[in-house]
Amino acid sequence: MDLDDTPAEAAFRREARAWIEANAPHELRPWLERSAYTTLELPGDADPVAVQKDWQKRKCDAGWACIDWPKRYGGRDASPTQRLIWEQEEGVFRKLNTLFIINLGISGPTIMACGSDIQKATLLPPCASGEHVWCQLFSEPSGGSDLAGLRTRAERAGDGWIVNGQKIWTSGAHDSDWGLLLARTDPTVAKHAGLTMFMLRMDSPGVEVRTIRTIHGQSEFSEVFFTDVFIPDHQRLGAVNGGWRVALTTLMNERSFAGATVPTGFEELFDFCAEFETDNGLAIDDPRVKSRLAQWAVRSSGLRYAGLRAISLEAKGQEPGPEHSIGKLVAGSMMQEIAKFALDLQAEAGIAAEIEEAPCAGRFQAMLMQSPSTRILGGTDEIQRNIIAERVLGLPPDVRVDKDVPFDRIPTTSR
């Protein structure tokens, strides 16, 4: 493992740094630095969507938007190592990519892998530039971890499909122009065999978005309802009833993306403990605090170096593997433990959660309320462990009572 830049990498880093220096919205830096674990904090008059679209467009015009994509779709054919260098240089401005998480991590790669030439040529460039914002319409009230159990139906109608049903846990649905939709096209076959992937315009008649308020008081998730929504057949992605294969491509990208970016809160905790005075002196001088810090330190560094190793394997042409599940699994629960630990040190002062009153501007209080969702979305901790056990260690799948049963014969309590 060589961690120093080669001369070519160093030159690339200089180029990236110079462009960012000349073009980034530096006036937003102080706001971005403090918007760590909730939604973007921006100056009062700034529209978060407009600010993010502007940065994405500026990057895209100069070829920095999604640099490891092919040039013809808005990228610059960069290597995984160059992508890492760019991400390091983009630094705090990466927080302005939140709106495009689905574009860059999910829809884009899936269309690239499974789309027709026409679909790729028409949909990928505006996906790269941020002109279109994408959302992912997969999870349902009856199909979360058991995604293939979803019930939203798409039925043939002339040169297209009529969709009825409901999705849930959709991030950014209100701001989205397009959605990647997984729907059931044949309920008479086994559940994985009757699904098809579609690309839906969110302004189609019959689409209704309702906001979900989550435990940290934010509203980044929605429910999406479909009532006789028409989707033309040319917006189908992949084969009819071939949707599960497309979804697996998507989920692999989602995990790869999530594993690379889930924060742990460790650096914040370390700085906090180095400065926080308890009755017995600085928190960090307490051997019990040291012990916990050290345990999290090696998990945090282990994740970082595992990420670097994965990138160098990718650079040698290997697909992102299920090993990425490890990143998400470790980081999610670690943030939750760290939040509880920091609050315990703060004692009663930790009850206050507002920025002006709480220690560290309420950072750990925000982590406490954020972390439960991190451990669930994009595949729960338990699903990640199943993936690691089955795909890395080669253990047999669980006994599935619904495996070879036609979907419409699977017992349910809610139908």
Place this chain on the structure above:
Amino acid sequence: MLEKHCPTTTVRAILDGEADFDRETWSSMAEMGLCGAAIPPEFGGLGLGHLELCVVAEELGRALAPVPFDSTIALFSEILKLAGTEGQKSRCLPRVAQGELIGTLAQSESIRARPGAISSTVAGGRLSGLKCPVMDGGCADMAVVVAREEDDMSPTLFLVELGAPGVQRDPVQGLDPSRKHARLIFDGAPAERLGSRGEGLEVLSHAFDRAAVLVAFQQVGGAERALEMARDYALQRVAFGRPIGSFQAIKHMLADMLVSLTLARSNAYYAAWALESGSAELPVAAAAARVSATAAFQHCSTNNIQVHGGIGFTWEFDSHLFYRRSNLLALSLGSQSQWEAKLVDRMRLRNAA
């Protein structure tokens, strides 16, 4: 090579027997140049650096090889390279490279195992005191002994021939009898200063960082093997009409073991890079590798027994060999909590710089 030369029957022969270590494996290693891999050519070694040693260490860890690698290569040889005079190095290192000299470090003094509480003393070139437990103390030809010179507060390192008069050695039953330990009693044994007077602990601290990286690779190798044993058993053992590896309780246990192993391996690779490149990151990287690898090996060896159920805690079955070794290695360079404290202190220093 090790799977052929050193199956667990070899480990058991040492565990149950009187022999100090497996001489056949050790001489094969010497013949292949592995004992002197990181010893400079002018002292009879291959001068390859530490990456090769890390690879060797991982394989030794997988095999639980009962050879004096930690004592002779990771500690004795590294301490000599750091602090020895040309004369001391040319007297000892070529013999280490040839596999002819077993060396060790004698630091702990029974219950007073902390380096700050050393009571062994040297006066007029004669060492007196008690050291226990000393790894390979029963068979080692030479030891680096930590002692205070006359009334010094800070300890100094000394080179001591263990075959000399004034040295008594007795075997000590240990946690892991596949690696032998001894009690050494010195009564006026000839001792030669190694490094500067009063600077013993500084040298040891550097040497322990280097040894910690090598031991971390052994721990990673052992953890991986323990995980493989548990995985193989989970695939093969059937209960309630299905392989137990299809139960999520078992799957999740194994997944968590793989997570520990992956984190430990990544930290170890980074520390190997820091060691090989002479990076200023070594103190933090070595401590992180140590803490991570200790946790992973203990985790995997403990759960390996749990996955096996009743057979896992029988003497006949191999899982206790890994359980023993993981708990020996967790203590042999200092405890987990000592390394945790070192890691955090060093991160503070680095962040302040």
